Amino acid sequence: MxxxxxxxxxxxxxxxxxxxxxxxxxxxxxxxxxxxxxxxxxxxxxxxxxxxxxxxxxxxxxxxxxxxxxxxxxxxxxxxxxxxxxxxxxxxxxxxxxxxxxxxxxxxxxxxxxxxxxxxxTELEAHGTAVGHEHGGEHGAEEGHDHGEAGTDPxxxxxxxxxxxxxxxxxxxxxxxxxxxxxxxxxxxxxxxxxxxxxDTAFASGLRNTATKTFITTHSAFGYLAERYGLDQEGITGIDPESEPSPARVKELQDIAKKDKVSTVFFETLASDKTAKTLAGDTGLRTDVLDPLEGITDKSRGDDYIEVMQSNLAALKKALGAK
CATH class of the missing domain: 3.40.50.1980 (Nitrogenase molybdenum iron protein domain)
Known part of the structure; x- marks a missing residue:
């Protein structure tokens, strides 16, 4: 600063x-x-x-x-x-x-x-770890994070x-x-x-036809993005991308991955990939970066908001099997 x-x-x-x-x-x-x-x-x-x-x-x-x-x-x-x-x-x-x-x-x-x-x-909404699914309500809130008024997603x-x-x-x-x-x-x-x-046009067209609509991420930050483009976000543990998922949540995500043909577990640049790799190892999935853009570093896939969001789109298209 x-x-x-x-x-x-x-x-x-x-x-x-x-x-x-x-x-x-x-x-x-x-x-x-x-x-x-x-x-x-x-x-x-x-x-x-x-x-x-x-x-x-x-x-x-x-x-x-x-x-x-x-x-x-x-x-x-x-x-x-x-x-x-x-x-x-x-x-x-x-x-x-x-x-x-x-x-x-x-x-x-x-x-x-x-x-x-x-x-x-703008209008804030309430999002949990799952958007578009009803896989176990106990994972619907991001733990340890004040989401402002009425549990809204910031x-x-x-x-x-x-x-x-x-x-x-x-x-x-x-x-x-x-x-x-x-x-x-x-x-x-x-x-x-x-x-x-x-x-927005690039995201809408790029994600219109995909093999699956479900993506798994360590950080449940993508509720608005998922809702905008008709996707289903599955968060592993909530707000803390480095915390370990419970055995019950791992089992649940294994079932979701199999049912929805999920190929990738996403992690972020400002946190360890340990949790994502743990789940990916248990489910036979790949790992990749989906950047919540809370900060730009030399590890970011782009120099500014637009470039990193374009990288996010490319990662989602690959993971979801965009046609």
Whole structure:
């Protein structure tokens, strides 16, 4: 994370005095509020999917920092006191409530005027480890994870359509936070929404005809994606991709794999593949990566959201026997 320099109170007071005349001529908050020395809007994003939106839509008018460093599992993030203190300096904060409890608490305390919860920009749904199946309700909840209001699933960014809805809301909120650059934010939002629309088309056509609709994954993050494209997600243990599945769940997944002609057990880049390999060894299946895109690292199959999602599509097409 790029650390913003704390400004001494005396310097702040001096700046306020020097700017008194210009500020008094304006109504409401200053357009320069929350901007850095280069005149860019100081944006804080909670983790990669929010960072990507801020960078794509903000373009040259924003300076984006992220609370979750590359390689860190977002769900387990703990913020340092310095990070919490710096939140209050931001001109704009973009986060997704329900993914990172520590971040939710810190942002609430920061009290920044332009704070946007991406979960409010689209409709959240409840998903369990199985989408489209009724294989044992005991596996329907992701263990150890706060999914926000009424047990809703926060992984909206893995559905290009919902992610596009969020992008539109982020664009509108950036226009409000920085009206001087509103036209560019609208232009950038339109460009991103088009890219996400093309991605949706690629997924819809690529997964329309497959030998099976069922995929098994260590991380039950793909409920929205599965629902969007008519697939069935089977999570091994819930939210923790490194925990060991129970013998009963292994047996259940063996039965599902045989019945639905499953070929592959998916794991993710930010966690060990131990669980996936254990199940695959017990069931005679292959393993592959299905990236929940909670962070980009040098192990990611792509340099940004679009590229990694395209890699996810290729992996799904192969695993599901796309025709």
């Amino acid at each position: 790029n650390v913003r320099r704390l400004i001494p109170a005396t310097a702040v007071a001096g700046a306020v005095t020097l700017g008194l005349v210009s500020l008094s001529a304006c109504s409401g908050t200053s357009d320069a509020a929350g901007k850095n020395s280069d005149g860019k809007l100081d944006v804080v994003a909670s983790f990669y999917p929010m960072q990507y939106l801020a960078e794509q839509i903000g373009g040259d008018h924003v300076a984006v920092t992220t609370l979750t460093k590359p390689g860190v599992e977002p769900h387990d993030l703990d913020l340092k006191p310095r990070q919490i203190g710096e939140l209050g300096e931001a001109g704009y904060i973009l986060y997704l409530k329900g993914v990172q409890p520590a971040v939710d608490d810190a942002i609430k305390q920061a009290g920044v005027e332009h704070t946007v919860d991406a979960a409010t920009l 992984h909206i960014w893995l559905d290009p359509v919902k992610y596009a809805e969020v992008a539109k809301g982020v664009g509108a909120s950036l226009e409000k936070a920085d009206p001087a650059n509103a036209a560019d934010y609208r232009k950038n939002t339109d460009a991103l929404v088009k890219k996400l629309g093309d991605l």
